Amino acid sequence: MNPKLSIGSWAFAFGPFAASPWSFERILAYAAEAGYDGVEINGFSPHPTPDSYPSRESRVALLEEIRSHGLGISGYAPDFTAAPPDRCEPERYLALFRRYLAFAADLGIGTLRVDTVSPPAELPEAEYEANFARLAGTWRASAELAAAMGIRIAWEFEPGFWLNKPSEVRRLVDAVGHPAFGVLFDTSHAYMCGVVGARQTGEPETLAGGIVAFAKLLEGRIVHFHLIDSDGSLHDEETSTHAAFGAGKIDFAAFLRAVKPNLTVLPWWCVDFCFNAEAEAWGREAIPFIREAIKEAE
Template identity: 25%
Template sequence: MSVIHLAGGPVSWGVDFADTPGNPPPDVVLDGIAGAGLCWTELGPVGYLPSEPGAARAALRARGLGAVGTFVFDDLHRPAAHPAVLAAVDAALAAITATGGTRLVLIDRPSEPRARTAGRSDAAPRLGAADWTALVDVVRRAAERAAAVGVRAVVHPHAGGYVEFEDEVDRLLDAIPAVEAGLCLDTGHALYAGGDPAAQLLRYGPRVEHLHLKDVDGAVRDRGLGFWDAIAANVFCPVGDGLLDLVAVRQVLDTIGYAGFATVEQDRVPGAAGDPAADVRRSVQRLRAAGIG
Protein backbone atom coordinates (compact mmCIF):
# COMPACT_ATOMS: atom_id res chain seq x y z
CA MET A 1 0.00 0.00 0.00
CA SER A 2 1.15 3.55 -0.70
CA VAL A 3 1.90 5.83 2.24
CA ILE A 4 0.97 9.37 1.28
CA HIS A 5 1.07 12.54 3.35
CA LEU A 6 -1.20 15.17 1.80
CA ALA A 7 0.04 18.76 1.87
CA GLY A 8 -1.21 22.15 0.79
CA GLY A 9 0.51 25.16 -0.68
CA PRO A 10 0.11 28.87 -1.41
CA VAL A 11 -0.15 28.14 -5.15
CA SER A 12 -3.81 27.19 -4.63
CA TRP A 13 -4.38 30.85 -3.73
CA GLY A 14 -2.51 31.96 -6.87
CA VAL A 15 0.81 32.63 -5.15
CA ASP A 16 3.43 31.80 -7.79
CA PHE A 17 5.59 34.87 -7.16
CA ALA A 18 6.12 36.57 -3.81
CA ASP A 19 5.70 40.11 -5.14
CA THR A 20 2.53 39.66 -7.21
CA PRO A 21 -0.08 42.33 -6.42
CA GLY A 22 -3.21 40.71 -5.06
CA ASN A 23 -1.48 37.88 -3.23
CA PRO A 24 -3.52 37.03 -0.12
CA PRO A 25 -1.86 37.47 3.28
CA PRO A 26 0.10 34.39 4.41
CA ASP A 27 -2.14 34.00 7.47
CA VAL A 28 -5.16 33.54 5.21
CA VAL A 29 -3.39 30.84 3.20
CA LEU A 30 -1.99 28.95 6.18
CA ASP A 31 -5.37 29.05 7.93
CA GLY A 32 -7.00 27.65 4.79
CA ILE A 33 -4.49 24.82 4.52
CA ALA A 34 -4.88 23.85 8.17
CA GLY A 35 -8.66 24.23 7.87
CA ALA A 36 -8.66 21.60 5.12
CA GLY A 37 -7.37 19.09 7.65
CA LEU A 38 -3.82 19.09 6.32
CA CYS A 39 -0.72 18.77 8.49
CA TRP A 40 1.87 19.69 5.87
CA THR A 41 2.49 22.55 3.48
CA GLU A 42 4.87 23.73 0.82
CA LEU A 43 6.23 27.16 1.66
CA GLY A 44 5.44 28.96 -1.58
CA PRO A 45 7.88 31.32 -3.32
CA VAL A 46 10.77 32.59 -1.24
CA GLY A 47 9.77 35.87 0.38
CA TYR A 48 6.09 35.06 0.69
CA LEU A 49 6.23 33.70 4.22
CA PRO A 50 8.13 35.76 6.81
CA SER A 51 11.81 35.91 5.89
CA GLU A 52 12.94 35.54 9.52
CA PRO A 53 13.22 31.77 10.05
CA GLY A 54 11.85 31.86 13.58
CA ALA A 55 8.75 33.73 12.39
CA ALA A 56 8.12 31.25 9.57
CA ARG A 57 8.51 28.29 11.91
CA ALA A 58 6.19 29.88 14.45
CA ALA A 59 3.53 30.57 11.80
CA LEU A 60 3.57 26.92 10.76
CA ARG A 61 3.74 25.56 14.30
CA ALA A 62 0.78 27.65 15.42
CA ARG A 63 -1.38 25.78 12.91
CA GLY A 64 0.12 22.33 13.40
CA LEU A 65 1.79 22.42 9.98
CA GLY A 66 5.08 20.88 8.97
CA ALA A 67 7.16 22.08 6.02
CA VAL A 68 7.55 19.98 2.87
CA GLY A 69 9.88 22.35 1.04
CA THR A 70 9.46 24.85 -1.75
CA PHE A 71 10.12 25.49 -5.43
CA VAL A 72 12.34 27.46 -7.75
CA PHE A 73 10.19 28.63 -10.68
CA ASP A 74 12.69 30.24 -13.03
CA ASP A 75 14.26 30.28 -16.49
CA LEU A 76 16.12 26.98 -16.41
CA HIS A 77 16.04 27.01 -20.22
CA ARG A 78 18.00 30.29 -20.53
CA PRO A 79 21.75 30.00 -19.88
CA ALA A 80 22.14 33.74 -19.24
CA ALA A 81 19.72 33.40 -16.32
CA HIS A 82 21.61 30.60 -14.59
CA PRO A 83 23.51 32.76 -12.08
CA ALA A 84 20.15 34.15 -10.93
CA VAL A 85 18.66 30.64 -10.93
CA LEU A 86 21.40 29.36 -8.63
CA ALA A 87 20.99 32.37 -6.36
CA ALA A 88 17.29 31.52 -6.16
CA VAL A 89 18.20 27.92 -5.36
CA ASP A 90 20.39 29.08 -2.48
CA ALA A 91 17.59 31.28 -1.12
CA ALA A 92 15.07 28.44 -1.42
CA LEU A 93 17.40 26.02 0.35
CA ALA A 94 17.86 28.49 3.19
CA ALA A 95 14.07 28.69 3.60
CA ILE A 96 13.68 24.92 3.39
CA THR A 97 16.36 24.06 5.92
CA ALA A 98 15.20 26.79 8.30
CA THR A 99 11.74 25.23 8.49
CA GLY A 100 12.71 21.55 8.42
CA GLY A 101 11.64 20.80 4.85
CA THR A 102 13.18 18.17 2.59
CA ARG A 103 12.16 18.92 -1.02
CA LEU A 104 13.43 21.43 -3.58
CA VAL A 105 11.12 21.46 -6.61
CA LEU A 106 12.79 22.74 -9.79
CA ILE A 107 10.48 24.13 -12.48
CA ASP A 108 11.30 25.70 -15.83
CA ARG A 109 9.18 28.84 -15.96
CA PRO A 110 7.01 29.20 -19.08
CA SER A 111 8.61 31.34 -21.75
CA GLU A 112 6.48 33.24 -24.25
CA PRO A 113 6.95 30.77 -27.15
CA ARG A 114 6.23 27.73 -25.01
CA ALA A 115 3.44 29.33 -22.99
CA ARG A 116 1.68 30.09 -26.29
CA THR A 117 1.86 26.43 -27.34
CA ALA A 118 1.31 24.83 -23.91
CA GLY A 119 -0.30 21.41 -24.16
CA ARG A 120 0.38 21.08 -27.90
CA SER A 121 3.47 18.98 -28.48
CA ASP A 122 3.28 19.19 -32.26
CA ALA A 123 3.38 23.01 -32.19
CA ALA A 124 5.80 23.62 -29.32
CA PRO A 125 9.33 24.81 -30.16
CA ARG A 126 12.10 22.71 -28.60
CA LEU A 127 15.45 23.63 -27.12
CA GLY A 128 18.53 23.27 -29.28
CA ALA A 129 21.34 20.99 -28.19
CA ALA A 130 23.44 23.65 -26.47
CA ASP A 131 20.56 25.14 -24.47
CA TRP A 132 19.34 21.66 -23.51
CA THR A 133 22.79 20.75 -22.22
CA ALA A 134 22.84 23.98 -20.22
CA LEU A 135 19.41 23.22 -18.72
CA VAL A 136 20.58 19.77 -17.63
CA ASP A 137 23.72 21.31 -16.16
CA VAL A 138 21.89 23.89 -14.05
CA VAL A 139 19.50 21.23 -12.74
CA ARG A 140 22.45 19.05 -11.72
CA ARG A 141 24.20 22.00 -10.06
CA ALA A 142 21.04 22.88 -8.16
CA ALA A 143 20.60 19.27 -7.08
CA GLU A 144 24.20 19.16 -5.86
CA ARG A 145 23.65 22.25 -3.73
CA ALA A 146 20.47 20.73 -2.32
CA ALA A 147 22.16 17.44 -1.45
CA ALA A 148 24.92 19.30 0.37
CA VAL A 149 22.38 20.58 2.91
CA GLY A 150 20.30 17.39 3.17
CA VAL A 151 17.51 18.41 0.76
CA ARG A 152 16.36 16.29 -2.18
CA ALA A 153 15.89 18.00 -5.55
CA VAL A 154 13.04 16.92 -7.80
CA VAL A 155 12.29 18.18 -11.31
CA HIS A 156 8.70 19.23 -12.06
CA PRO A 157 7.52 19.01 -15.70
CA HIS A 158 5.31 22.05 -16.25
CA ALA A 159 2.92 23.16 -18.98
CA GLY A 160 4.48 25.96 -20.98
CA GLY A 161 8.03 25.14 -19.90
CA TYR A 162 10.72 23.38 -21.89
CA VAL A 163 10.28 20.24 -19.79
CA GLU A 164 6.61 19.53 -20.43
CA PHE A 165 5.98 16.58 -22.75
CA GLU A 166 6.89 12.95 -22.13
CA ASP A 167 9.77 12.93 -24.62
CA GLU A 168 11.29 15.88 -22.77
CA VAL A 169 10.80 14.22 -19.39
CA ASP A 170 12.42 11.03 -20.72
CA ARG A 171 15.33 12.99 -22.15
CA LEU A 172 15.91 14.81 -18.85
CA LEU A 173 15.73 11.69 -16.69
CA ASP A 174 18.11 9.92 -19.05
CA ALA A 175 20.59 12.77 -18.59
CA ILE A 176 20.35 13.06 -14.79
CA PRO A 177 21.21 10.00 -12.70
CA ALA A 178 18.64 8.93 -10.12
CA VAL A 179 21.22 9.40 -7.39
CA GLU A 180 21.29 13.13 -8.18
CA ALA A 181 17.60 14.11 -8.53
CA GLY A 182 14.11 12.69 -8.64
CA LEU A 183 10.88 13.56 -10.42
CA CYS A 184 7.93 15.56 -9.13
CA LEU A 185 4.97 14.30 -11.13
CA ASP A 186 2.14 16.82 -11.31
CA THR A 187 -1.10 15.16 -12.37
CA GLY A 188 -2.58 18.42 -13.63
CA HIS A 189 0.37 19.40 -15.77
CA ALA A 190 0.60 15.84 -17.11
CA LEU A 191 -3.05 16.06 -18.16
CA TYR A 192 -2.55 19.53 -19.63
CA ALA A 193 0.28 18.14 -21.78
CA GLY A 194 -1.99 15.36 -23.07
CA GLY A 195 -0.56 12.63 -20.88
CA ASP A 196 -2.08 10.00 -18.62
CA PRO A 197 -0.93 10.61 -15.02
CA ALA A 198 -1.56 7.02 -13.91
CA ALA A 199 0.41 5.64 -16.84
CA GLN A 200 3.25 8.07 -16.17
CA LEU A 201 3.36 7.10 -12.49
CA LEU A 202 3.70 3.48 -13.52
CA ARG A 203 6.29 4.30 -16.18
CA TYR A 204 8.55 6.46 -14.04
CA GLY A 205 8.02 4.43 -10.86
CA PRO A 206 10.99 4.86 -8.53
CA ARG A 207 12.02 8.18 -10.08
CA VAL A 208 8.81 9.72 -8.66
CA GLU A 209 9.82 11.20 -5.31
CA HIS A 210 7.20 13.93 -4.94
CA LEU A 211 3.64 14.45 -6.19
CA HIS A 212 1.46 17.43 -7.01
CA LEU A 213 -2.19 16.44 -7.21
CA LYS A 214 -4.40 18.68 -9.28
CA ASP A 215 -7.15 18.36 -11.87
CA VAL A 216 -7.86 19.88 -15.28
CA ASP A 217 -11.04 21.16 -16.91
CA GLY A 218 -10.80 19.46 -20.29
CA ALA A 219 -13.10 21.93 -22.02
CA VAL A 220 -10.83 24.84 -21.10
CA ARG A 221 -7.64 22.94 -21.94
CA ASP A 222 -8.96 22.03 -25.37
CA ARG A 223 -9.59 25.67 -26.30
CA GLY A 224 -5.89 25.96 -27.16
CA LEU A 225 -5.30 29.05 -25.03
CA GLY A 226 -1.84 30.16 -24.01
CA PHE A 227 -0.85 28.90 -20.59
CA TRP A 228 -1.42 32.10 -18.61
CA ASP A 229 -4.72 32.76 -20.38
CA ALA A 230 -5.80 29.22 -19.53
CA ILE A 231 -4.97 29.83 -15.86
CA ALA A 232 -7.13 32.94 -15.94
CA ALA A 233 -9.91 30.85 -17.53
CA ASN A 234 -9.71 28.36 -14.61
CA VAL A 235 -8.21 25.44 -16.51
CA PHE A 236 -7.32 23.90 -13.15
CA CYS A 237 -10.26 22.88 -11.00
CA PRO A 238 -10.88 21.09 -7.71
CA VAL A 239 -9.76 17.47 -7.75
CA GLY A 240 -12.66 15.34 -8.93
CA ASP A 241 -14.23 18.04 -11.12
CA GLY A 242 -12.07 17.37 -14.18
CA LEU A 243 -10.19 14.74 -16.16
CA LEU A 244 -8.18 13.12 -13.37
CA ASP A 245 -8.99 9.44 -12.83
CA LEU A 246 -8.61 9.14 -9.06
CA VAL A 247 -9.23 5.39 -8.99
CA ALA A 248 -6.50 4.71 -11.55
CA VAL A 249 -4.05 7.03 -9.76
CA ARG A 250 -4.69 5.36 -6.41
CA GLN A 251 -4.25 1.89 -7.90
CA VAL A 252 -0.92 2.80 -9.48
CA LEU A 253 0.34 4.52 -6.34
CA ASP A 254 -0.34 1.27 -4.49
CA THR A 255 1.35 -0.74 -7.25
CA ILE A 256 4.56 1.30 -7.16
CA GLY A 257 4.44 1.62 -3.38
CA TYR A 258 4.77 5.39 -3.42
CA ALA A 259 5.69 6.73 0.00
CA GLY A 260 5.99 10.46 0.49
CA PHE A 261 4.29 13.82 0.14
CA ALA A 262 1.53 14.76 -2.26
CA THR A 263 0.73 18.45 -2.45
CA VAL A 264 -2.88 19.29 -3.30
CA GLU A 265 -2.89 22.20 -5.76
CA GLN A 266 -5.10 24.30 -7.98
CA ASP A 267 -3.18 26.90 -9.98
CA ARG A 268 -5.15 30.14 -10.26
CA VAL A 269 -4.82 33.90 -10.56
CA PRO A 270 -4.54 35.75 -7.23
CA GLY A 271 -7.89 37.23 -6.29
CA ALA A 272 -9.82 35.27 -8.93
CA ALA A 273 -13.46 34.48 -8.31
CA GLY A 274 -14.11 31.51 -6.09
CA ASP A 275 -13.07 30.33 -2.67
CA PRO A 276 -9.59 28.76 -2.66
CA ALA A 277 -9.98 27.39 0.87
CA ALA A 278 -13.27 25.69 -0.02
CA ASP A 279 -11.72 24.26 -3.20
CA VAL A 280 -8.79 22.81 -1.23
CA ARG A 281 -11.20 21.27 1.29
CA ARG A 282 -13.22 19.72 -1.53
CA SER A 283 -10.09 18.32 -3.18
CA VAL A 284 -8.80 16.85 0.07
CA GLN A 285 -12.15 15.24 0.85
CA ARG A 286 -12.29 13.61 -2.57
CA LEU A 287 -8.72 12.39 -2.41
CA ARG A 288 -9.26 10.81 0.98
CA ALA A 289 -12.55 9.29 -0.15
CA ALA A 290 -10.59 7.70 -3.01
CA GLY A 291 -8.07 6.28 -0.53
CA ILE A 292 -5.29 8.77 -1.28
CA GLY A 293 -3.83 10.27 1.89
Protein backbone atom coordinates in the same frame (compact mmCIF):
# COMPACT_ATOMS: atom_id res chain seq x y z
CA MET B 1 -1.24 4.70 1.40
CA ASN B 2 -1.47 7.21 4.20
CA PRO B 3 0.24 10.39 3.02
CA LYS B 4 0.24 13.71 4.78
CA LEU B 5 -1.77 16.25 2.74
CA SER B 6 -0.72 19.84 2.15
CA ILE B 7 -2.11 22.72 0.12
CA GLY B 8 -0.03 25.02 -2.06
CA SER B 9 -0.12 28.59 -0.79
CA TRP B 10 0.21 29.92 -4.37
CA ALA B 11 -3.48 29.09 -4.89
CA PHE B 12 -4.28 32.14 -2.78
CA ALA B 13 -1.78 34.48 -4.45
CA PHE B 14 -2.02 34.00 -8.23
CA GLY B 15 -4.78 34.44 -10.79
CA PRO B 16 -8.07 35.48 -9.18
CA PHE B 17 -6.27 36.23 -5.90
CA ALA B 18 -3.46 38.33 -7.42
CA ALA B 19 -5.15 41.68 -6.76
CA SER B 20 -5.66 40.84 -3.09
CA PRO B 21 -3.56 37.82 -2.11
CA TRP B 22 -4.16 36.10 1.18
CA SER B 23 -1.49 36.64 3.81
CA PHE B 24 0.53 33.59 4.72
CA GLU B 25 -0.88 33.80 8.24
CA ARG B 26 -4.42 33.55 6.87
CA ILE B 27 -3.45 30.52 4.78
CA LEU B 28 -2.01 28.77 7.82
CA ALA B 29 -5.23 29.28 9.75
CA TYR B 30 -7.27 28.08 6.77
CA ALA B 31 -5.12 24.98 6.17
CA ALA B 32 -5.35 23.93 9.80
CA GLU B 33 -9.10 24.51 9.99
CA ALA B 34 -9.72 22.64 6.72
CA GLY B 35 -7.86 19.59 8.01
CA TYR B 36 -4.57 19.74 6.08
CA ASP B 37 -1.37 18.41 7.59
CA GLY B 38 0.76 21.13 6.08
CA VAL B 39 1.39 23.80 3.49
CA GLU B 40 3.65 24.04 0.46
CA ILE B 41 5.22 27.48 0.36
CA ASN B 42 4.83 29.72 -2.65
CA GLY B 43 8.15 31.55 -2.90
CA PHE B 44 6.70 34.73 -4.37
CA SER B 45 5.90 37.81 -2.29
CA PRO B 46 3.82 38.35 -0.17
CA HIS B 47 4.46 34.77 0.92
CA PRO B 48 7.76 33.85 2.63
CA THR B 49 10.98 34.58 0.74
CA PRO B 50 14.64 34.90 1.76
CA ASP B 51 14.16 38.68 1.65
CA SER B 52 11.12 38.78 3.92
CA TYR B 53 12.78 36.33 6.33
CA PRO B 54 16.45 37.27 5.91
CA SER B 55 17.97 35.78 9.07
CA ARG B 56 18.04 32.30 10.50
CA GLU B 57 16.31 33.65 13.60
CA SER B 58 13.42 35.04 11.55
CA ARG B 59 13.09 31.70 9.76
CA VAL B 60 13.04 29.77 13.02
CA ALA B 61 10.23 32.08 14.17
CA LEU B 62 8.35 31.39 10.92
CA LEU B 63 8.74 27.65 11.42
CA GLU B 64 7.44 27.96 14.97
CA GLU B 65 4.43 29.88 13.69
CA ILE B 66 3.67 27.15 11.14
CA ARG B 67 4.03 24.46 13.78
CA SER B 68 1.78 26.38 16.17
CA HIS B 69 -1.06 25.61 13.75
CA GLY B 70 -0.18 21.92 13.87
CA LEU B 71 1.21 22.08 10.33
CA GLY B 72 4.35 20.96 8.53
CA ILE B 73 5.92 22.08 5.25
CA SER B 74 5.75 19.73 2.26
CA GLY B 75 7.95 21.78 -0.06
CA TYR B 76 9.12 25.17 -1.28
CA ALA B 77 8.49 26.65 -4.74
CA PRO B 78 10.80 29.68 -5.17
CA ASP B 79 10.97 32.24 -7.96
CA PHE B 80 13.54 31.51 -10.68
CA THR B 81 12.04 33.74 -13.38
CA ALA B 82 15.15 35.95 -13.39
CA ALA B 83 17.40 33.02 -14.31
CA PRO B 84 16.03 30.58 -16.93
CA PRO B 85 18.31 27.56 -16.39
CA ASP B 86 18.35 26.54 -20.05
CA ARG B 87 19.50 29.95 -21.25
CA CYS B 88 21.43 31.79 -18.54
CA GLU B 89 24.97 31.25 -17.30
CA PRO B 90 24.95 28.37 -14.80
CA GLU B 91 26.55 30.41 -12.02
CA ARG B 92 23.79 33.01 -12.26
CA TYR B 93 21.20 30.31 -11.64
CA LEU B 94 23.28 28.61 -8.95
CA ALA B 95 23.75 31.86 -7.03
CA LEU B 96 19.98 32.20 -6.80
CA PHE B 97 19.63 28.50 -6.02
CA ARG B 98 22.04 28.75 -3.09
CA ARG B 99 19.92 31.48 -1.49
CA TYR B 100 16.77 29.39 -1.81
CA LEU B 101 18.55 26.29 -0.60
CA ALA B 102 19.72 28.04 2.57
CA PHE B 103 16.17 29.31 3.16
CA ALA B 104 14.74 25.81 2.76
CA ALA B 105 17.39 24.29 5.01
CA ASP B 106 16.69 26.81 7.79
CA LEU B 107 13.00 25.84 7.64
CA GLY B 108 13.72 22.12 7.58
CA ILE B 109 12.15 21.75 4.11
CA GLY B 110 13.14 18.57 2.30
CA THR B 111 11.83 19.32 -1.22
CA LEU B 112 12.57 22.32 -3.44
CA ARG B 113 10.51 22.73 -6.62
CA VAL B 114 11.98 23.99 -9.91
CA ASP B 115 10.82 24.42 -13.51
CA THR B 116 12.46 25.27 -16.81
CA VAL B 117 11.11 28.87 -16.69
CA SER B 118 11.26 29.19 -20.50
CA PRO B 119 8.03 28.80 -22.49
CA PRO B 120 7.65 26.06 -25.13
CA ALA B 121 9.55 26.96 -28.29
CA GLU B 122 10.38 25.36 -31.61
CA LEU B 123 14.20 25.48 -31.71
CA PRO B 124 16.76 24.44 -34.32
CA GLU B 125 18.28 21.10 -33.33
CA ALA B 126 21.68 22.53 -32.41
CA GLU B 127 20.15 25.22 -30.17
CA TYR B 128 17.76 22.70 -28.62
CA GLU B 129 20.60 20.33 -27.73
CA ALA B 130 22.79 23.15 -26.40
CA ASN B 131 19.99 24.43 -24.17
CA PHE B 132 19.18 20.88 -23.07
CA ALA B 133 22.79 20.20 -22.11
CA ARG B 134 23.07 23.52 -20.26
CA LEU B 135 19.86 22.79 -18.34
CA ALA B 136 20.92 19.26 -17.40
CA GLY B 137 24.34 20.46 -16.29
CA THR B 138 22.94 23.32 -14.23
CA TRP B 139 20.44 21.07 -12.49
CA ARG B 140 23.11 18.42 -11.88
CA ALA B 141 25.22 21.05 -10.14
CA SER B 142 22.14 22.19 -8.22
CA ALA B 143 21.49 18.62 -7.12
CA GLU B 144 25.03 18.33 -5.79
CA LEU B 145 24.43 21.41 -3.64
CA ALA B 146 21.03 20.16 -2.52
CA ALA B 147 22.30 16.68 -1.65
CA ALA B 148 24.94 18.16 0.64
CA MET B 149 22.11 19.71 2.67
CA GLY B 150 19.80 16.70 2.62
CA ILE B 151 17.34 18.36 0.22
CA ARG B 152 15.95 16.97 -3.03
CA ILE B 153 14.97 18.89 -6.16
CA ALA B 154 11.57 18.25 -7.75
CA TRP B 155 11.16 19.38 -11.35
CA GLU B 156 7.56 20.24 -12.23
CA PHE B 157 6.92 19.81 -15.94
CA GLU B 158 3.82 21.44 -17.38
CA PRO B 159 2.43 22.53 -20.77
CA GLY B 160 3.42 26.16 -20.21
CA PHE B 161 7.14 25.42 -19.92
CA TRP B 162 9.83 24.09 -22.25
CA LEU B 163 10.23 20.28 -22.32
CA ASN B 164 6.62 19.17 -21.97
CA LYS B 165 6.57 15.91 -23.95
CA PRO B 166 6.67 12.64 -21.99
CA SER B 167 9.89 11.48 -23.67
CA GLU B 168 11.54 14.85 -22.96
CA VAL B 169 10.64 14.63 -19.29
CA ARG B 170 12.15 11.15 -19.03
CA ARG B 171 15.22 12.14 -21.04
CA LEU B 172 15.93 15.24 -18.96
CA VAL B 173 15.71 13.59 -15.55
CA ASP B 174 17.94 10.79 -16.81
CA ALA B 175 20.39 13.31 -18.25
CA VAL B 176 20.67 15.07 -14.89
CA GLY B 177 21.30 11.63 -13.43
CA HIS B 178 21.54 12.57 -9.76
CA PRO B 179 19.73 10.90 -6.84
CA ALA B 180 18.83 14.28 -5.36
CA PHE B 181 16.93 15.26 -8.52
CA GLY B 182 13.60 13.92 -9.71
CA VAL B 183 10.17 14.70 -11.09
CA LEU B 184 7.25 16.45 -9.46
CA PHE B 185 4.27 14.59 -10.93
CA ASP B 186 1.21 16.83 -11.12
CA THR B 187 -1.88 14.91 -12.26
CA SER B 188 -3.37 17.86 -14.15
CA HIS B 189 -0.14 18.69 -15.95
CA ALA B 190 0.41 15.01 -16.70
CA TYR B 191 -3.04 14.84 -18.31
CA MET B 192 -2.47 17.94 -20.43
CA CYS B 193 1.03 16.86 -21.49
CA GLY B 194 0.52 13.11 -21.80
CA VAL B 195 -3.08 12.89 -23.02
CA VAL B 196 -3.88 16.21 -24.72
CA GLY B 197 -0.38 17.10 -25.91
CA ALA B 198 -1.05 20.75 -25.07
CA ARG B 199 1.43 23.39 -26.25
CA GLN B 200 3.86 20.83 -27.60
CA THR B 201 6.00 21.96 -30.51
CA GLY B 202 6.45 19.87 -33.63
CA GLU B 203 4.80 16.46 -33.71
CA PRO B 204 2.46 16.04 -30.69
CA GLU B 205 3.40 13.23 -28.33
CA THR B 206 0.72 11.55 -26.23
CA LEU B 207 0.45 8.25 -24.40
CA ALA B 208 -2.28 5.69 -25.08
CA GLY B 209 -2.24 4.69 -21.42
CA GLY B 210 -2.85 8.25 -20.23
CA ILE B 211 -1.41 9.51 -16.97
CA VAL B 212 -0.93 5.97 -15.67
CA ALA B 213 1.44 5.29 -18.58
CA PHE B 214 3.14 8.64 -17.93
CA ALA B 215 3.75 7.77 -14.27
CA LYS B 216 5.08 4.34 -15.22
CA LEU B 217 7.39 5.95 -17.79
CA LEU B 218 8.84 7.92 -14.87
CA GLU B 219 8.97 4.98 -12.46
CA GLY B 220 11.66 5.48 -9.86
CA ARG B 221 12.01 9.13 -10.82
CA ILE B 222 8.95 10.69 -9.09
CA VAL B 223 10.01 12.46 -5.89
CA HIS B 224 6.98 14.67 -5.23
CA PHE B 225 3.28 14.58 -6.03
CA HIS B 226 0.62 17.23 -6.74
CA LEU B 227 -3.04 16.27 -7.04
CA ILE B 228 -5.62 18.18 -9.03
CA ASP B 229 -8.22 17.29 -11.65
CA SER B 230 -8.11 18.28 -15.31
CA ASP B 231 -11.00 19.08 -17.63
CA GLY B 232 -8.69 18.89 -20.65
CA SER B 233 -8.37 22.65 -21.11
CA LEU B 234 -5.73 25.31 -20.61
CA HIS B 235 -5.98 28.27 -18.25
CA ASP B 236 -5.61 31.44 -20.35
CA GLU B 237 -4.12 29.24 -23.11
CA GLU B 238 -0.97 28.97 -21.02
CA THR B 239 -0.98 26.13 -18.52
CA SER B 240 -3.28 23.43 -17.18
CA THR B 241 -6.69 24.34 -15.83
CA HIS B 242 -6.89 23.17 -12.22
CA ALA B 243 -10.40 21.79 -11.95
CA ALA B 244 -12.37 20.67 -8.90
CA PHE B 245 -11.84 17.06 -7.86
CA GLY B 246 -14.45 14.90 -9.55
CA ALA B 247 -15.35 17.57 -12.13
CA GLY B 248 -12.64 16.59 -14.61
CA LYS B 249 -11.43 13.60 -16.58
CA ILE B 250 -9.10 11.90 -14.08
CA ASP B 251 -10.18 8.72 -12.32
CA PHE B 252 -8.15 9.18 -9.16
CA ALA B 253 -8.94 5.84 -7.53
CA ALA B 254 -7.89 3.98 -10.68
CA PHE B 255 -4.75 6.09 -11.04
CA LEU B 256 -3.70 5.63 -7.42
CA ARG B 257 -4.31 1.90 -7.63
CA ALA B 258 -2.25 1.55 -10.81
CA VAL B 259 0.78 3.52 -9.60
CA LYS B 260 0.59 2.77 -5.88
CA PRO B 261 4.22 1.54 -5.58
CA ASN B 262 5.46 4.89 -6.94
CA LEU B 263 3.43 6.95 -4.49
CA THR B 264 3.54 5.06 -1.20
CA VAL B 265 7.16 6.13 -0.72
CA LEU B 266 6.21 9.82 -0.81
CA PRO B 267 5.41 11.22 2.65
CA TRP B 268 3.58 14.31 1.33
CA TRP B 269 0.93 14.82 -1.36
CA CYS B 270 0.11 18.44 -2.19
CA VAL B 271 -3.26 19.75 -3.38
CA ASP B 272 -2.79 22.38 -6.12
CA PHE B 273 -5.60 24.83 -6.87
CA CYS B 274 -3.46 27.36 -8.76
CA PHE B 275 -5.43 29.99 -10.75
CA ASN B 276 -8.70 28.70 -9.29
CA ALA B 277 -11.22 31.22 -7.97
CA GLU B 278 -12.90 28.51 -5.89
CA ALA B 279 -9.73 27.47 -4.06
CA GLU B 280 -11.15 28.23 -0.62
CA ALA B 281 -14.32 26.15 -0.99
CA TRP B 282 -12.87 23.40 -3.16
CA GLY B 283 -9.82 23.14 -0.94
CA ARG B 284 -12.08 22.06 1.91
CA GLU B 285 -13.70 19.39 -0.26
CA ALA B 286 -10.38 18.02 -1.48
CA ILE B 287 -9.36 16.15 1.67
CA PRO B 288 -12.40 13.85 1.95
CA PHE B 289 -12.29 13.28 -1.82
CA ILE B 290 -8.64 12.21 -1.72
CA ARG B 291 -9.05 10.04 1.37
CA GLU B 292 -11.98 8.27 -0.27
CA ALA B 293 -9.98 7.76 -3.47
CA ILE B 294 -7.18 6.23 -1.40
CA LYS B 295 -9.64 3.82 0.25
CA GLU B 296 -11.00 2.78 -3.15
CA ALA B 297 -7.48 2.25 -4.41
CA GLU B 298 -6.42 -0.06 -1.59
